[in-house]
Amino acid sequence: MRRSRFFAFGILAAVAVCLVLVLDGCGKSEDNVHNSSGKFGVIDEAYEVITGNAVYKLKDDELIEGALRGMADVIGDPYSTYLTKEEAASHKESLAGERVGIGAEITRTNGKFVIVSPVKGSPSEKAGLLPYDELVQIDGERVDGLTLKEVVKKIRGKQGTSVKLVVYRPESGKHVEMSIERDVIPVHTVSSEILEERGKKIGYIGLTMFGEDSAKEWQAATELLVKEGAEALLIDVRGNPGGYLHAVGNIAGSMLPEDTVFAYMEDVKGQLTPLVTEPPKELEFNPKLQTIPVVLLQDKGSASASEVLSGALQDLGRGFIVGTTSFGKGTVQETMKLSNGGEVKLSTHKWLTPKERWIHTEGIATDLEVKQNSLFSEHLRVIAETYKEQQFHDDVAYAQRLLKSLGYDPGRVDGFFDEATGEAIAQFMDHEKADSSGEMDSKFFQTLKASAEAYRNDRANDEQLSMAIGYLQHKLSGN
Template structure:
């Protein structure tokens, strides 16, 4: 096949596949036809391809040139949500929204050029094999990891279910290397968590959605069934930090809360034509439709994007729920994800989505009904550090620690990353309270204790300012 024909086919490949509409992280199916693409060839691409292949002093494989051209076509659109995904990237993207993954079940980070186990998931292959937080992965199947990106290390760890992985790890607490064998298993990806909170004699269902993936709708049903069966009188839905996902998933969640045949959003194509997205009958949600009538409060923040904004926009416009927190991210476009003949995919923004009142929230976000600022310890990204810092040092790790210490109530005079005398005093006081060896340094033991203290602080719902505001509002509704 001539190269020009390949590029034409890359554009036409949509006719052979169903289309995924992804609200980045919504998804509906559609069909494309060859009539939507101008027929013809692109001889200039042939020319450039031949010139580079025949004359470039730095040789480049033909497939790499093709990949570069595909990326270039997506990049020139100037839309951060339109992009070309290689076969490998496309697989990772699908996996991120899947209901399960195959792996060892451990969070890994890169710190100081080292690949560190943050924590193994409870009951995972990693935990069964004996992996512990702060273990450093040195070799995988006998191969050293020097110079690899974190993404490449993760790729080496993943594999087929039932296959074995040989890990050489360095354990700082023992000051020795260990050889561990881990068998890869299917790791479920849970996107919904729920609990019943009893506050001031009232029962409130709290449900958090981390994303809208393959299994979210089913998980949502189980979660809502659980809290309603336990006597929930109202519902708090938490989509803080939810980056989005599949439209079908958010559609089912919205459908369980809204009256049948309600328009929960609109899709708008390039011609400006609107297609209503209508809630379908939701027989699978039981309890005599209680979910459609009980008071609802939704918590969102600036990290709530895309599909989560579809939900908050619908609840707000239809006056079905009260929104508390911060203005959301503001992503109002929908992407078609189309397979290409080389195994890759072209993810392209093809529609806008609008709220039931036909508002486009792109770049603006969904406004809240009641603004509430969150405790800074809840917005700080918790990370690992394996380095050692002392008075007089300057580093971002020190700034990070200063912010956490200040949030925990220790007196720190600055948070610019300079290890001054006030930081020394705060570190000493924290280490004494945390029963870590009394030294005036930030080391692995210090960062581990600091992380555990902040995680414990976050688990206490009394410290979650936005949640407490939501609970207070629900109490007001139920006491009316």
């Protein structure tokens, strides 16, 4: 077993799959005792019993992978897991700087595979794929009965090859055929712009995760912000689930003196290893980053590597934290490769802040707590179903929550479509100047999603951002 020598931060969905044998009284039971020849002999015995007697036949690798998942699951740690060869490759790709595909976000809703949105400038956008298009066929094969993972796998392929799609377009009621050539889709994790408020220039920089190229993107973005006259830096890691340690180390190091301890690693024996800032080999950061005021925006979705950054800035007095308490993930996973191509991700260390705080399950508290409209924490999704009065569904509850957040009170948010919900729908659609059937149909859900996105994109509604900007203005004014 070979170890990959990097620590990976991130929220990993632990796949808890195990083999469960249930004897129900109506099956055949045997009293044969299988003797074990050592600590792991019983595993071989169980394998022989299952392959030799089970009425449901499984492939050898399925049994082995089930056992591997079970061993990882019994640890009871949601961040320790077994990944198959395909899952491991997919995870690496999620943190990589680019990937090959058509550049479209797809979701599954009520058995339909719906396009959420094509990536700007991607092959899918150029081919004319639109939000709410329903995927019907991929290369001549229907998608009925497939999982989302299987659909994505069929769409992906080598750069330069093409995939033929048939989609149903609800707005026109027609099927559309298109051929899309796969290409490299850059994955950008850093966005930036100058926010000019009351004569002060604040450099805003958003970090969606700490990926392979995040430090390089950070260097380019901050260099541009400084050139444009940024007097302070506002770092937004809200919803950032984490990523690579080397990325957060470089980014933190750009704002701290060389040889500063920005975190500690604690192994199973309790031994501490300091993590120290050092100049990256290929990057040169603007020295102004070490002196200008810094505010970091975080929320409950800020986890792991995001918390390393906020913990370092807070403990070292380098930054002011605004928002809500972070997620609270204080462990580090090490990737260990297996001979079958799979990987075991195992929590091998705790990480501590510079003041040796372990924030696991507690998170990092803010210096200034500011709560948001609940609309900002909603996962906006595509819904292609229709619901009428007297029906009950989670999609109805989702719509009720959004309506309430937008100021149209349906009277309840439990998913039951009653008369008051219908009145809220009518008021909302009338205000949006959209035709309404009185039902929760595709037109309603599209209008609701667009309205919610517009609300969230309006900075005037972002109270956390407003408070962060206000603090920096106060700091820059010297008050």
